[in-house]
Amino acid sequence: MKEIKADLISKIKASFDNVTEKDYDGNRLDFHVETRIIPQILTYLKVNLGYIHLSHISCVDWLEDGEFEIVYIVWSPEDKLKVFIKTRIDRETGVLPNIDMIWRQANTYERELKEMFGIEVDGLVAADEFLLEDWEGLPPMRRDFDTEAYADETFWHRPGREDAMDVREAIIERSREEIPDFAKKYSR
């Protein structure tokens, strides 16, 4: 596995600029790359190096950094190696290149990224509504989307259940007894 990783690192670094790698135990290797070379590096991995399977595309919202981290995970059945291609884009102005010409199923991930995180994907195919319907406002998977406030604004509480808003308070009121602090009682 060490030789496979070393070989891959040298090939990637010879073909692309500004790439940093991070090695992990086992069959995982990460590359941090610039957003603009995502389609090229993924095509190179698929066509030239046998990383034919796109396993996953994920996004992590680093709100405090003002960035999204996009993670592409590809797999080579020959090398038995998982390669993570990571890139960061600005939360407000960042644009992601579309890769559905490399793997068709990437389109589904890109549609979800656009809808749930509000990430613009350049050349996105089938950019119509995916999971949400008539959604306006902040995309719901962003860290600054307040789930509780949205639920309070959008839905209503069933009348007659005001006393059950907080189960613990209702129990105290009805039984006139303090309920035990389970967290304290059972903490190790």
Place this chain on the structure above:
Amino acid sequence: MREKATTLYIGPQHPGITGNMMVRLKIEGDTIVKATTEVGYLHRAFEKLQEKRNWLQSFTLMCRFCVPETDPMEELYARAVETIEGREVPERAKYIRVMVLELARLASFMLWYGGQNGSLGLYTMGQWSVGDRNYILDLFEELTGGRVYHMYIWPGGVRRDLPKGFEQKVLKTMDYLEKRLDDYDDLMFDNAIFKKRTKGVGIVDKETAIEHGVVGPVLRGCGIRSDIRIDDPYEVYDKLDFIVPTQEGADIWARALVRRQEARQSIRIIRQVIDMMPGGPVYNKIPNPQKWTLPKGDAYVRVESVRGEVGLYAASDGGLNPRRIHVRGAAYVHAITLLEDVLVGENIADVSAIMNSLGTCPPEIER
């Protein structure tokens, strides 16, 4: 003369759809010329909720991602957390996990037998296989207290050790199910209707499979030998002896033959695991869940479910809650772009059979 195209909506509530989703079909006569999937009917925002819960609380949502297969999701979460934290799992717990995963596979195969035949109007199989599935659920009930949602494989190992005499009960159930699989063969694979309705229908060839990132029995049904348990082994699969069946037909029939053989392999694995299972502890205790933090980092783990590769990406920022949990279901890949392509040129009567054969599970798409 070219026939006028009509639009036909199948779902979101339809007995032939494997959950809440819709397929909008453009048809000429009874031939599909365009298919568009519509999802969004049961999004539960599990991944968002998990960001608001601590690492143990968010585990309880995992088994609800895909109802027919709950245990692979639990195992994924447990292993992702263990990978980020570097937590060791006792050897016995790994064997028990494999036994539970394979029992879950068998239970899911039983549902598939029913669903695949039911989609073609052959209802006897479903009555048999779903009835037999209950014997596996009985085992789960005894082991975990729950029939469908188990919350048994959790970070650090498994929740409790096997009850006394449990292994013998599992072996007895395996003997019974092995005989029943022969009965299923007579009913399903010797049935002329099943053959005629599945051969040459729902073709997914090798090129399409690679282009779409296809996994599991659909990939093996077009002749590509690929299985996460062999290619990227987890728990103790690398110590077990089993085969990965393939077929060349690339149609529903071929995929059914693959699944038929895989069910038998699951029985074989369960017997081996019980034979090889060591003694010892089953749980490497986690700290107080309300103060439990994981180091900053991320992990991507994969498991071989009945529908194929299911993955989970987890990221930790060093805090009490997950920064990100993201499930990659087999259906996420199979039931949107692939389904839309495969349905073109097929007959409207075969839509449900094709969806079943591709392992469509809408709750896994929407999460």
